Amino acid sequence: MVSSAATPHVVIVGGGFGGLACARTLRRAPVRVTLVDRLNHHLFQPLLYQVATAGLSPAQIAAPIRQVLSRQRNVSVVMAEVTAVDAERRVVHLADGQLAYDILVLAAGAETSWFGNDEWACLAPGLKTIEDALEIRERLMESFERAERSLDPESRISNLTFVIVGGGPTGVEIAGAIREIALHQVPRDYRNVDTTSARIILVEAQDRLLPAGFDETLCVRAARDLRKTGVEVRLETRVVAIDAASVELQGHAGTERIATRNVIWAAGIRPSPIAATLGCPLDRSGQVPVEADLSVRGRPEIFIVGDMARVKDPESGNLVPGIAPAAMQMGRHAGRVIATGQREPFHYRDKGMLATIGRARAVGTLGGLRLTGLVAWLLWSGVHIFYLISFRQRILVMLDWIWSYLFFSGGARLITTPAPGRRHPPRDGSGPSSSE
């Protein structure tokens, strides 16, 4: 693989967990690496919900990709939008140029999917980027403000009703965090409304919370713990309509319309649209089916890692889950194949899974052990602090968490866009609607 006369040029698309792990694995390989991302920062996605719920600041969970890789001399970082791959000519098309490659690693991740209802995008924002998180944070804080100023009891209730769609880890974590804000962090700040009366409704189409990989006992426990804190958990329930003032749910008991000005979409993702430009068949979800070594069938010079790849573990036969540790393992694997030329099959090592449920509670597995409550939460905190990219961020995030735990106080409850000239129209139906 590294036998060509000139130094081979490896292009990595995406500076997420998969792309960064691949670049780092190549640090001593005799290759020239170019990492392309449309943003200048790596984002620690597992904590993005804390930015959306005003616990952390963006800079605490994001780091400039250049800075992360500044000591690795064989890597260049390019901030550019990749629009397509020309696999025949071995060229990546950028919004304003192109890049030729010898080896390509696609690690561009996934984006929010509204399952064909793209008109919901501006009514029920998803959570994949820092902009998304700040948008949700702003809407959340504005709802409390609107409730405080409103003289109409119905408007108050609809402003204090939060519907979170999707019972995966993100949905569970957002629901728990909003409950925590309404119950502990802001009640003293408002004079006219009782924020502890806020309704938080978590809607999930399946009959259980959390993703397929999670132990079923723990899924039941997560639902019980959430309900104990006051979150309404609706399983086997689907969203059939969303408008500016309400959401319609369909469950066993029929349909129900809930008046709310706050819907957050944590229900689905779809792989980056770059996958579709490869010219190879995709699976139903839009992922690229890969060979055992993570390369594309018939294109040994193209590797797919992270959320863009559909990978079955050869031993268990299970699909590899779309979580950060899996993306990192795939990135490292692709890097090793490129560096050594040995086309070993990829094996996913399941190190466990964790999800927090509000204040000092979590559920998870670790090496076969089931953990719940405070123990799981301490483990969750430790793991997330450990994996944060820079040491500076580790310290600052840890201090923020300790502070929040002790004093029931959030760290970043800011509305930074002034009311007129607001970037995203508020959900009162008066602004022009726009899909993002």
Place this chain on the structure above:
Amino acid sequence: MVSSAATPHVVIVGGGFGGLACARTLRRAPVRVTLVDRLNHHLFQPLLYQVATAGLSPAQIAAPIRQVLSRQRNVSVVMAEVTAVDAERRVVHLADGQLAYDILVLAAGAETSWFGNDEWACLAPGLKTIEDALEIRERLMESFERAERSLDPESRISNLTFVIVGGGPTGVEIAGAIREIALHQVPRDYRNVDTTSARIILVEAQDRLLPAGFDETLCVRAARDLRKTGVEVRLETRVVAIDAASVELQGHAGTERIATRNVIWAAGIRPSPIAATLGCPLDRSGQVPVEADLSVRGRPEIFIVGDMARVKDPESGNLVPGIAPAAMQMGRHAGRVIATGQREPFHYRDKGMLATIGRARAVGTLGGLRLTGLVAWLLWSGVHIFYLISFRQRILVMLDWIWSYLFFSGGARLITTPAPGRRHPPRDGSGPSSSE
């Protein structure tokens, strides 16, 4: 003043230093206070330049006004935009309603003024809000990215040329901070450009830096220190034209056109337009001339504090400067007059002035003493940490500063808006121009 049968209603417009100080002074007074601000947070403006130059995160220098005042039971906080004052009817008009007052305190501060050249607003952003600061931060980081990708030497130079207009404390601090980034923080991150070659030009129309109140020896020292770090200081020089690719300067030696894609406007402010709705004559700068007790002539129930007020100190005859300590003193004074009914004249207590000049250097005065270099910088750090609103922010900002000092590394070098669909058009002339 508190003799009316019902509890008097004090409306304070603005949650900056003046408005908050006034609200706090009224905490034991037999009045009902409503504080109105169009944003939900108090902003620690003296450190805003550090958000613009990627040193701190917004949440580290801003705090929700509700939270700051949550323990003070006689205050309500309303998030709303004040559009006008009807002094006859004693009513404040909001964008979506109105508020009747018995006593009014106007503390709405100032906004950026381009001295009649409002078309410069999108070419040379000002620095008054968190949005402004994030906009400048994004442009700054994008310039380095564009320089790195550019193959044209002229475009590289213009992307690495930063022109800061206005030699007041903000201009001096921004110039020093950008020099520090280019020289120490990012050089290792880029492969194709030498960021240490960046030109930073500070333009000031007067013959000296820093505002009128500053000791002249220190102004000379500030210019010398800035030049030593590599900033080009141009005194007695005016900006006569700005376009998307250059700025035209006029000095003693004639006019010069400098190719640059980065102009930051720190040259002027004007009082909030609310002042003009009062119906009383304003001075040339748009400020409201006030009586000795800070009330408006003929309207003893209206007080003006902070940047909106034109106040001469009765002893020295000097104008009270537009800085945070002055606004706080005025706010407290208006609060005491309201609480006691004693119409004492306002006296400004000059506690000194400080301005930083890049890494570990500052100039300032303290009780008649002139301070420079590291000593002044340590004092500057201490004072700013001390006055930050919450204890949590004090700790986190201090840690960030210590870290930056030790490791030459900024804290928040993020570009959060993805390239397409960007909110503000980049300065390449291709996007639609918009005034902000």
